[in-house]
Amino acid sequence: RFIDGMTERGIPLSVFHFDCFWMKEFEWCNFEWDERxxxxxxxxxxxxxxxxxxxxxxxxxxxxxxSKLFQEGKENGYFLKNSRGDVWQWDRWQAGMAIVDFTNRKARDWYCSKLESLLDMGVDCFKTDFGERIPRDAxxxxxxxxxxxxxxxSFLYNKTVFDLLKQKRGEREAVVFARSATAGGQQFPVHWGGDCFASYDSMAESLRGGLSLSLSGFGFWSHDIGGFESTATADLYKRWTAFGLLSTHSRLHGSESYRVPWLFDEEAADVMRYFVKLKHRLMPYLYAAAHEAHAEGIPMMRAMLLEFPGDNxxxxxxxxYMLGGRLLVAPVFQEDGVVRYYLPKGTWTHLxxxxxxEGGEWKEEQYGYMGLPLFVRENTLLPLGQESGRPDYDYLDGVTFCLYQLKDGCTAEQTIYNEKCEAMTVRALRHENTITVKTTGVQKKWKLLIRDLSVTSVINGAAEALQEGTAIQPKEKDRDVFIFF
Known part of the structure; x- marks a missing residue:
């Protein structure tokens, strides 16, 4: 009923996750569905x-x-051992728990064989929980x-699962949802922040942890919207929703209660729908930032110091934080909606x-639930996609490049990609009262939106006045568009 409830409220879903109780309690892991x-x-x-x-x-x-698998693993030597040569066990999470020894190739193959059966059944990915409770005397x-x-x-554990997913689903579809990590773990995305509490303090701590992780070289990061432990107030849930949908990966998850929005109030469903659809439109931009994270190691969610190292x-x-290199996000962390944030030097436009x-100073504003400080940097070509009801569509087809505050003598450039790894680059150069737009790569249907200038004429394109600015529709096959204002 939760899936249908989201559909009825116009909130698109992409992934449905089964947490621990898809297996029988205290038999974790047996990798069998609880037949009850x-x-x-x-x-x-x-x-x-x-x-x-x-x-x-x-x-x-x-x-x-x-677990039914315990004896099998014990007899074959697939678990960590103690100094006497027996299976290393403890009771701190569940009785007599053993730990798979991923330094043993046969143990890895055995573990993967259990997961492979689930993949053959229709499972697409795994939440690789734990991995950090590892003894020092094994x-x-x-x-x-x-x-x-x-x-x-944690590296061996997540690598084992990720490599299986690459083998079975292909490299472009392989993804885990991991909690534990160490140096090198960024090769096996995605990681989330663990079991945060449902409070504003914990929400802020989650962001702090995520920025620390990104500064350690991890390109992608997520967190439990509304917090994991306890149950959020409707107010906190709505604020966390905006923050969560402006993170690289967005998930509803919790321990004590269901996290579908209408259980908090119907306005929460409105907030969820609004920010889900916003994220879908931002996907060409976000996917380009993901490509940059993969190719160059620059994280999608960036601490401000990473993007503005010269600003003390x-x-x-x-x-x-910066979401990609062009969007600034400042979540709201208090009930009255007041948020204090800093804009670096330059002209910023609220998306x-x-x-x-104008930046170079602190700002303080009050926001309702449908808003938060979300600013576009000057000299930006921000690609916005179509609202398709899904996050996965052809980001090159029907895209609108929104030009923000292009200063005289400056260039704005943006490359976007689709799931076939086809690329399109748009480059806009301003010289006095003329903007020259050049495109390279795959060219499908696209347009340009100029927000802050009065366009007088266009060469190789048609102009249309809209409430939000002037839309420029390029002529087919023309790679250069000249705009005068």
Whole structure:
């Protein structure tokens, strides 16, 4: 009913996740659907896929003594051992829990065989939970130093699962949702911030942790919208929704209650729908930022100091960030909607209202639930896609490049990609009262929107006055457009 409820309210979904109780409690992991609640899992997954959903299931690297797999793993030497040569076990999370030894190739193959059955059933990806509770007194199959393995274990665990997904789903579809990580773990995206509490303080701490992770070389990061522990107020949920949809990956998840928006209030559903659709329109821009993260290692969510290293004020900002190189986001962290944020030097334009502000100073404003400080940097070509009801569409087809505050003598440039890795680059150069726009790469249907200048004439294109600015429709096959104002 939750999926249908989202559909009824016009809130598109992409992935449906099953957390720990898809398996029997305290048998984690046995990698079998709990037949008490999922009597026909393959048919259920098929129905969900018919709704256009991808399927994710929760896993971890632990095998409870109660699991049907425990004896099999024990007899074959697939678990970490203690100094006596017995299976290393503890009871801190579930009784007699063993830990899969990923330094053992046969253990990796055994573990993957269980996941492969789920993939064959219709599962698309895995939430690779845990991996950080690793003992310092265990004996590894390959003789690894247990102190060094305390961090490196998470690398082997996530690599094992990610490599299987690459093999079965292809490199472009392989994705995990990981909690633990160490150096090199950015090769196996995505990571989320763990079990945060439902409070404004925890929301701010989540952002701080995410920016720290991104400064450590991780390109993608997520968090539980509304917090994981406890239950958010309707106010907090709506504020966290805006923040969550302006993160690289967005997920509703919690422990004590369901997180669908209408259980908080119907306005929460309106807020969710608004920011989901905004994110869908931003996908050409976000996908380009994801490509940059993959190719160059520059994270999608950036601490301000990364984008503005010469601005000393930006060196300690941890309650706002850049989403890609052109959008500034400052989430609201208090109930009255007041937010204090800093704009670096330059002219900034609010993406949602069109309001222009000069930077180099602190700002303080009050926002309703449908807004937050979300500013476009000057000299920006911001690509906005069509509202298709899904995040995955051809980002090159029907895209609008919105030109913001192009200063005389400056250039704005943006390259976008689609899922076939086809690319299109648009470059705008302003000289006095003329803007020259050049395109390279694959060219499909696109247009240019100029927001802050009065266009008088166009060569190789047609101009149309709109409420938000002047739309320029290029002539087919013309690579150069000349705009006069």
């Amino acid at each position: 609640y999922f009597k026909q899992p393959e048919a259920m997954l098929s129905r969900l896929k018919d709704k256009g959903l991808k399927i994710c299931v929760w896993i971890n690297p632990y095998i409870a003594q109660k 004996v590894y199959f390959d003789g690894s130093d247990p102190d060094r393995m305390h961090n490196y274990y 004020t930006c060196h300690w900002l941890d309650r706002q 949602l209202t069109g309001k222009e502000m």
